[in-house]
Amino acid sequence: MRWLLPLFLTLCLQSQGTFLVKPYLQLGEAPKVAARERLDLLWHAGDEAAAWSVEVRGAKGWIAQAAPAFRRLDAPPLAPHRIYRATLQNLPPGEVVPYRVKRNGAVVFEAEAQTRKAGAHRMVVFGDAADASPTQAAIAKAVAAAQPDAVFITGDLVYGRGRAAEYRAHFFPAYNGETAPLMRRVPFLGVVGNHDVPFAAWPDASAYFAYWSQPLNGPALAPGQANAAPVTAGVHDDMVAASGTAFPRMTSFSFDYGPVHWTVLDSNAYVDWESPALKAWLEADLQAAKHATWRIVALHHPLFQSSRSHFDDQWMRPISPILEKYGVDLVLAGHVHNYQRTAPLRFKPTKVGSRGKPVEGEFTVDEAFDGKAVTQAKGPIHIVTGAGGAELYDPWQTDAKASWQPWTRAFVSDKHSFTVLDVELKQLKLRQLDAEGRELDAITVTR
Numbered sequence: 001m002r003w004l005l006p007l008f009l010t011l012c013l014q015s016q017g018t019f020l021v022k023p024y025l026q027l028g029e030a031p032k033v034a035a036r037e038r039l040d041l042l043w044h045a046g047d048e049a050a051a052w053s054v055e056v057r058g059a060k061g062w063i064a065q066a067a068p069a070f071r072r073l074d075a076p077p078l079a080p081h082r083i084y085r086a087t088l089q090n091l092p093p094g095e096v097v098p099y100r101v102k103r104n105g106a107v108v109f110e111a112e113a114q115t116r117k118a119g120a121h122r123m124v125v126f127g128d129a130a131d132a133s134p135t136q137a138a139i140a141k142a143v144a145a146a147q148p149d150a151v152f153i154t155g156d157l158v159y160g161r162g163r164a165a166e167y168r169a170h171f172f173p174a175y176n177g178e179t180a181p182l183m184r185r186v187p188f189l190g191v192v193g194n195h196d197v198p199f200a201a202w203p204d205a206s207a208y209f210a211y212w213s214q215p216l217n218g219p220a221l222a223p224g225q226a227n228a229a230p231v232t233a234g235v236h237d238d239m240v241a242a243s244g245t246a247f248p249r250m251t252s253f254s255f256d257y258g259p260v261h262w263t264v265l266d267s268n269a270y271v272d273w274e275s276p277a278l279k280a281w282l283e284a285d286l287q288a289a290k291h292a293t294w295r296i297v298a299l300h301h302p303l304f305q306s307s308r309s310h311f312d313d314q315w316m317r318p319i320s321p322i323l324e325k326y327g328v329d330l331v332l333a334g335h336v337h338n339y340q341r342t343a344p345l346r347f348k349p350t351k352v353g354s355r356g357k358p359v360e361g362e363f364t365v366d367e368a369f370d371g372k373a374v375t376q377a378k379g380p381i382h383i384v385t386g387a388g389g390a391e392l393y394d395p396w397q398t399d400a401k402a403s404w405q406p407w408t409r410a411f412v413s414d415k416h417s418f419t420v421l422d423v424e425l426k427q428l429k430l431r432q433l434d435a436e437g438r439e440l441d442a443i444t445v446t447r
């Protein structure tokens with residue numbers, strides 16, 4: 001047995017040097033639940049030639065997958081590196097599937113992938129997280145303990161500026177490290193926030209487009225076009241090149257998970273959802289999702305919230321009538337660093353101002369719904385779940401009910417927290433948990 005320890009140590013050292021970022025799962029180009037599933041597996045490695053391969057374990061042994069492709073990212077301050085992508089094909093839905101990665105013929109990584117479930121499942125949601133703080137790490141650990149089937153981040157994915165160097169330093173280590181090895185096991189999904197878009201000072205900003213792999217089924221956008229994330233020529237060229245077709249289109253998209261249709265919207269100030277093309281896409285997407293039992297819209301900037309911070313960032317409110325028309329159940333947002341829940345509500349805008357100005361209108365509030373005895377909701381429920389790690393906003397408002405808007409039903413800003421969505425065919429259970437797993441709020445919505 002004495003030879004085992006040196007072998008183990010050699011393997012550890014090899015695999016440490018092998019990856020700059022260990023393999024992580026993404027939904028990739030698979031918006032719909034299919035009879036046989038697929039997931040993308042990405043990892044980052046040094047800029048040197050190597051023969052990489054990926055295998056998935058089937059009933060009769062290991063099955064080789066199509067050869068991984070890579071894109072090179074050369075955006076300082078990180079050294080040039082390769083972003084590899086393999087698609088795991090023909091997976092059985094709703095199962096835990098072992099997979100392994102080989103480099104030059106040697107196994108350098110092994111893990112198990114939770115494939116998308118067709119029915120009941122657990123989705124964990126949080127936002128405004130990766131700021132390298134101890135609270136980010138604590139929430140990551142609690143999320144892992146909650147054993148989600150998938151994770152959705154409601155924007156401001158990486159602080160301070162969504163840079164490649166920041167992903168390397170405190171995003172991947174937190175969610176795919178040894179204390180919370182989540183991303184290797186379950187797909188992470190997300191939407192861009194205002195910190196994830198290209199900042200002119202940083203050539204490695206907006207690494208989102210190079211590092212994530214999500215469906216490209218949103219509104220067609222070309223670089224430089226209205227509603228596309230604006231880049232600076234001569235600064236972001238390398239990042240754009242490393243992003244392939246993901247830039248600029250991957251900002252809005254939709255996907256199905258179990259009985260839920262998710263519509264993911266880029267709510268950044270450069271996007272005008274009143275523009276005919278975007279509005280038409282949103283209506284068509286929700287219309288096509290009539291078959292789904294549940295409809296969730298996820299975006300960074302909330303429509304309705306009570307915090308004094310960002311209170312006037314209301315420019316997404318005008319889409320509310322469309323969400324109501326197609327029976328959206330939940331709207332999940334971040335941006336405001338706390339937890340908030342509204343009553344089910346309908347909103348008719350009467351005065352639409354410019355960005356950063358209040359959007360006034362008429363509210364119809366479902367006063368009967370309480371999520372306990374009365375669980376059928378008349379209108380979308382708006383959730384802010386932006387307490388995933390970054391410093392909390394307005395903690396004093398937690399106990400100052402008079403400061404809440406009349407339709408706010410829960411407000412917790414003195415604790416970091418995350419949302420657990422337990423989805424079933426006829427029932428959707430939402431719980432807000434703190435870093436110790438204590439329940440801060442809970443509602444049930446039924447059909």
Ligand SMILES: [Fe+2]
Pocket residue numbers: 155156193194195300334335336
């Ligand atoms: Fe934000």
